[in-house]
Amino acid sequence: MSRQINRRNILQGAGATALAITGICKPAIAKTIRGTGELVVFDGGGVWGEAQRKAYFEPFERETGVKVIRNPRVETGAVRASILAGAPRYDVAVAAGGVTPGFERDGLLMPIDYQYFEKEDLEAFTPIATSKYTCPHIVYSLISVYSKAAFPNEAPKTWADVWDVKRFPGKRTLAGGTWGPTAAAFEIALLADGVDPAKLYPIDWDRAFKSLERIKPSILKWWTSGAETSQLLIDKQAVIGSAWNGRVFGAIEEGANLGVSWDQGIIQYDNWYVLKGAKNAENAMKFLGFSARADRQAEFAKHILYSPPNANAFKLIDPARASLLPTNEKVRGLQIVQNYDFWSQQTKGQDNERYAVSQWEAWISGVR
Template sequence: MSDPKIGRRALLRGAGGLAALAALPSVAACGTGTSRVSSGANGGSKTVIVRDSGGAYGEALQKAVYTPFTKETGIKVQVVNLQGTQMLAQIKQGRPQFDLINNSMMDHAKFVAQDALEKLDTERIKSLKSAKIPENQITDHAVAHSFYGQCMAYRTDAFGGRKPESWADFWDTKGFKGSRSMCNPDADLPELEFALLADGVPMDKLYPLDVDRAFNVLTRLRSDIKKFWDSGPLPGVLLSRQEVTMATVWDGRLAALQQQGVPVQRQLNGARRQFQGFGIAKGAANADAAYQLMDYSLRPKVAAALAKTYPSNPASAEAYTLLTNEERSKLAGAPEYYDKGFDADINWWIKNEAAITKRWLEWARG
């Protein structure tokens, strides 16, 4: 399975790295639909080229979003799978081979710093009002459509019927015996927030992160961390093999294991949310069609259809009202779970990610 999260992590760390892209040569688009399609004098293009991460996620988008969008509007959707360096190089040269960018809100913020996204006219996104997307996820240049949660997973047969309820329990290797697994920065942001929550910091007081305190707490657990995972499936593999009893995990990763009978469960208390969203490339040739696809994708009915096809959590609060109780119960964005977690402060992370990653790598090596 391809992960939209991995696409985000594979971009570049920090605004400094992005700035260097201005000098990069042109990079040809990979994937399909690389030819430019003029929007014409009236902006009425019949094609839109969208960047997404492909894989199982891309297949779900094709089924739940792109195909029905084309059927309704007559606008063909072509897909390219590009890394951030490729996209920025093309935009810098004024010839982006794509129009709509499906990426993390953090990466969109990095693109804004490089003047790589069009400023949005939200009046052209008619579904915004009905979707009830959190206000802090609607920016001048991007709008969130979904999020993924990073949370705790554990084996239900490991603790004599007891269930870990908090990150403090994750750190309690005497009360909840067994090895742990946490993520490597190649997979996602270092998990400093979880360490601070384990040490008693209230969820609404996390930022700005107390970095020294977080690393001190991480050090208390270091000898019990069997492996740092660098891909979405790995925590599930470690849990399935009983190599660890608890791991941090992307919340949508457990469903397949549970269907296979593996005794694993998630704990969403203190889950970290990171949103994915849409932005329009600076100089996009098919901007009008990009607006139409964005508007269509954000409709609650469409967001709900995608959630039934792929384990992502709609940003639209209204979308959850269109799902059954069983369907909602699988999603970290459901009303009964949402307030258990927190939003990653992407502005703090953009400023500090490079330094934190360097320190994390030194810490992990011991």
């Protein structure tokens, strides 16, 4: 089964036909998922973490009796190291769709036990299906965000506008390449340099770094957490940045005077997965089945504007709110789907994710 999201199926939207799950498992109706003990979960922090807590962590704890321990996110390398050391940081974690293929190839994940999932939930996962090792968590978009106070008349729309410091003066905040594919630093650098979206891949590394070199003097900070961009703009330290749509709209809902542009947004998705050696593996599988429910995903979308992968959840979401999700009909055609096939390939003997990080570290240190 493919775990990739591509332009064709994302444009089909929530009404797309769910991919078959035959061969992965024989799902049974999970009438009860009660248990004992603990579960150590990945907490995304900020608005994301709060949405996880309200929709998944606390309800799961109440329903099952399993104590949920929330651990904050760390870099992918640290998660990998914890598994290799035989002391996985989490039982259930979250990673971008471009990261998990490398974990799978290296034998760092546990196969998901789908007996705890409801059949109707499994069949409704679209446009991204479940796989042997991963269960989709969210679909989201990395978009440009700006201070409305700084630009009350003409606002930046494209990544080229973000790079245009004469027309839109002020400090920027972007995610660094230490995130690999997750923050799309290389894609947006190429788009800013005028690359046709249809020709983004394979990534021209040299051209991307030349583009990054142009914007580097205007970077206040290469952000390291999803909540930073909004805060830096609110504090008037920066005027433009990149951010995930859920983080931005969370700040706007709290009164932040920010504007966004969906033009050339990078559509991405995250997966739940169970780390090899997880001490609470059975509870982890029960949690994944619980998180796959349409009502849980609809509740999650009430607190942060990330699209639910279970299409049945849309039936439970207010239409006005559903219109703000990144896969809604009005904006999905403006965006570009990140190519996880490319990110799972290799350059010079390294996964592109690791290659990108190594090249970024060399560049930021001035030796590339």
